[in-house]
Amino acid sequence: MARKSIPEAIKLQLWVKSAGRCEFKGCNTPVWYNGLTLSEGNFAQVAHIIGSSKDGPRGTEQSEELQIEFSNLMLLCQRCHKEIDDHKENYPTELLRSWKQEHENRIEIQTNYPEDIHKSTLLLFSVNIGDRTVPINYEAARNAMFPKFPTDSKGIKIEEKHFDRLCTPEEWQRFAETRIRSKVTRHLEEGIDDEKIKHLSIFAISPMPLLMYLGRCIGDTVPTDIYQSHRNIDNTSKTWSWQEEANYDVNYLTSCEQEDTSDIVLLKLAISDTVNSDKYNNLLPNSCSIYQITISEPSPHFIKSKTQVEIFSYEYRKLLNQIQAKHGKNCQILILPAIPVSIAVECGRVILPTKDPEIYACEYYKEQGDFQKVLKIN
Numbered sequence: 001m002a003r004k005s006i007p008e009a010i011k012l013q014l015w016v017k018s019a020g021r022c023e024f025k026g027c028n029t030p031v032w033y034n035g036l037t038l039s040e041g042n043f044a045q046v047a048h049i050i051g052s053s054k055d056g057p058r059g060t061e062q063s064e065e066l067q068i069e070f071s072n073l074m075l076l077c078q079r080c081h082k083e084i085d086d087h088k089e090n091y092p093t094e095l096l097r098s099w100k101q102e103h104e105n106r107i108e109i110q111t112n113y114p115e116d117i118h119k120s121t122l123l124l125f126s127v128n129i130g131d132r133t134v135p136i137n138y139e140a141a142r143n144a145m146f147p148k149f150p151t152d153s154k155g156i157k158i159e160e161k162h163f164d165r166l167c168t169p170e171e172w173q174r175f176a177e178t179r180i181r182s183k184v185t186r187h188l189e190e191g192i193d194d195e196k197i198k199h200l201s202i203f204a205i206s207p208m209p210l211l212m213y214l215g216r217c218i219g220d221t222v223p224t225d226i227y228q229s230h231r232n233i234d235n236t237s238k239t240w241s242w243q244e245e246a247n248y249d250v251n252y253l254t255s256c257e258q259e260d261t262s263d264i265v266l267l268k269l270a271i272s273d274t275v276n277s278d279k280y281n282n283l284l285p286n287s288c289s290i291y292q293i294t295i296s297e298p299s300p301h302f303i304k305s306k307t308q309v310e311i312f313s314y315e316y317r318k319l320l321n322q323i324q325a326k327h328g329k330n331c332q333i334l335i336l337p338a339i340p341v342s343i344a345v346e347c348g349r350v351i352l353p354t355k356d357p358e359i360y361a362c363e364y365y366k367e368q369g370d371f372q373k374v375l376k377i378n
């Protein structure tokens with residue numbers, strides 16, 4: 001009976017699947033170098049589970065047809081090969097098959113692990129602003145997250161086309177709770193296809209208060225990347241991809257414009273536009289304190305990099321702490337946002353549910369030229 005030589009492709013497959021280590025249970029010896037002298041070389045032996053000849057160790061009628069079958073071959077070190085052939089009664093076919101399988105599964109699991117850090121669950125969030133609906137393109141989102149990849153083809157999609165932003169605060173609240181919170185919480189608790197969410201990539205377009213609310217629902221327990229649509233460096237096209245870090249302005253200016261002992265605190269976030277008093281005079285009670293975070297020239301095109309969002313987040317969180325230190329936990333913070341999408345989500349995300357006071361988000365109505373308090377965020 002002619003003994004066929006094992007094709008190079010099969011040997012290669014065996015080397016790869018075994019990671020170049022002896023597949024005898026518990027041995028695991030690397031076979032691409034000499035463990036004593038450390039000189040490199042091919043120290044592997046390819047062993048047949050069902051022997052290569054009918055009369056050899058573990059030989060059967062099938063011996064010839066299985067001579068070059070991958071599933072019948074094990075990569076072994078010299079010592080282990082001798083062991084299984086010299087003491088063949090101790091190493092029946094089934095046992096060797098299970099060792100090969102275990103070894104190859106283990107290598108697969110262990111080498112697969114680092115891939116996780118390159119995976120992220122997409123969260124596409126779009127709520128119409130007036131009669132403008134901007135659905136978020138899955139492909140564009142995928143491209144922006146590269147070199148991360150989506151964990152699955154679905155992700156989490158929240159798309160609403162008929163939200164009436166002129167509705168009452170009660171209706172804002174109900175919409176947020178039923179359409180946003182319930183969905184987000186369910187996904188965070190149950191995962192997707194029973195797979196826990198380990199990382200989120202958020203792509204969102206919606207009225208500001210809902211973005212902050214979304215951030216608050218997500219919180220800071222899941223690591224998150226927030227993206228936003230912005231103008232490319234060439235200023236002609238739009239992109240979701242963050243620009244490489246260059247010297248983008250990160251000088252946020254925090255100030256207290258008015259100090260009072262009242263429990264009401266206005267917090268103006270003036271990044272994409274200014275927030276002048278004529279826009280919120282209607283909101284002012286007899287007395288309140290007013291704080292602001294702004295930049296030297298507020299503009300909708302300010303945000304270009306992830307670092308700008310991170311530094312904002314830091315300044316904002318610091319200010320929330322200061323406000324609480326000064327006004328106590330029973331104060332009520334009204335946020336007046338003129339901010340980019342990414343910062344809005346972040347503003348909700350860094351809220352500490354039990355530690356922070358009540359926080360409300362206001363919506364700016366261009367039509368009337370003023371802010372209205374619409375949604376309780378915390």
Ligand SMILES: [Zn+2]
Pocket residue numbers: 046047048081085
């Ligand atoms: Zn052999």
Ligand SMILES: [Zn+2]
Pocket residue numbers: 022023024027028029076077078079080081
């Ligand atoms: Zn071995």
